[in-house]
Amino acid sequence: MGRAPCCDKARVKRGPWSPEEDELLRSYVRSHGIGGNWIALPQKAGLNRCGKSCRLRWLNYLRPDIKHGGYTELEDRIICSLYNSIGSRWSIIASKLPGRTDNDVKNYWNTKLKKKAMVMHQPQPPKQPHYHHHLGAGGCVSVVSPPPPPPTAQSQCASSMKPSPASAASSPVTTASGDKCSFGAMYSPSPSQTQATTLSAYTSVSAPAPQPSPLGELIYRVPPPTTTADSWATSGVALDDIFLHELIGSGGEFPNSNLFGGFGPLLQDRSSMELSACYYLPNPQPEMWAASDHVKPAGALCHSLT
DNA sequence: AATGAAGTCAACCGCGATGGT
DNA sequence: GACCATCGCGGTTGACTTCAT
Known part of the structure; x- marks a missing residue:
């Protein structure tokens, strides 16, 4: 028996957000805040969206302090170093990078940093110190x-x-x-x-x-x-x-x-x-x-x- | 110019954690 | 302690874009 869905997927809109939806969510959060309940938020905000979708959209895209792209070398190093230390705990890694979201960091790692590292990875030469x-x-x-x-x-x-x-x-x-x-x-x-x-x-x-x-x-x-x-x-x-x-x-x-x-x-x-x-x-x-x-x-x- | 491959990234999914009753 | 609703997270998907041939 599966878990009950968080919302009626047949009745809520899915897929990319329109600018109008963005504005509805943005203005609602601006004036009312999140209110501690994402599930109830879409109805209050007049959005035909799942609460989880609203939360994701806000956290990953609409928040005012979000940065997209343009990763600096220092950020690259931070991501690599933290990945080395704690693995794929993207939320922790993102918390060290102001303006970055876990989703963004994860995507960046999976699409760019990881590949870069794989390309550059050379097998250890035989005469390595122990x-x-x-x-x-x-x-x-x-x-x-x-x-x-x-x-x-x-x-x-x-x-x-x-x-x-x-x-x-x-x-x-x-x-x-x-x-x-x-x-x-x-x-x-x-x-x-x-x-x-x-x-x-x-x-x-x-x-x-x-x-x-x-x-x-x-x-x-x-x-x-x-x-x-x-x-x-x-x-x-x-x-x-x-x-x-x-x-x-x-x-x-x-x-x-x-x-x-x-x-x-x-x-x-x-x-x-x-x-x-x-x-x-x-x-x-x-x-x-x-x-x-x-x-x-x-x-x-x-x-x-x- | 056409087309397929590869890359990118927003969004979705499902699960575990958490908090309230 | 059991149950339920919700949150938060990491993995995955798929639509779109860019690149290579």
Whole structure:
């Protein structure tokens, strides 16, 4: 037995919205607000549309602060980085991009960014350094071997081409041992790099912080690329770490406690912890691990990514 | 100019989450 | 706790546009 439809599909108009319908919805929302009930809204607004359709139209198109197209390189990086970190959680990703909607970001990823990454993706050359990871009890990793070459935008994005498990919030990379880790783990900078970049991102900027626009804050935190060519390579490395912090929340509390298995509270003390990676065990529950140093924890496993 | 392929994106669908009763 | 209505999300579809031949 199927779920009852939200409205009588035979009686409501479907398909593209006319300018008249747009104006009806816009003017109704302007004068009455949404009123907390999208299902009842169409009738009140004089629209022969399903409530869900009205909601979608408003959120994705009619809202006054919506931006369409014209994605900047920074937005590309944010999308790729967040996709690497949390997977296809478009609403979360879109929330970091003022004026962008989840639908828009999703379309942009599916039609442009993903393809770009696939085209650019090159198989790893045989002589790759092995990135040894210390696996803590929580199943997380920290890079302790010499850092890999700086990733390019393409390589960073390309890793996202691997399908994400539906329940895990990232694009996993399978290690030699069969465990999975996020791309951020693979390309975490060396301890000194991480520290320097993270410190730079959080504390070394002397200019006053901009106003609370999420994107503004990100711009503030991410060191601006010096050239177009190195833009991804220089700031992309740190982006995952920055975003993971970002996701934990400025006060240390994780905005979505389900993400990363609710490990946010462990990460409150930034001064002594380095957020190193997000690591997935065969258990699909993703977990965050904050390492206070880079010494292999007792009983930890060591991986080589091949 | 015609036509088919590929790309784009608004809109739809169905499901899980959430909140009220 | 069960039930119901609604919301919000991610995946998918299909109409339209652009490109290549």
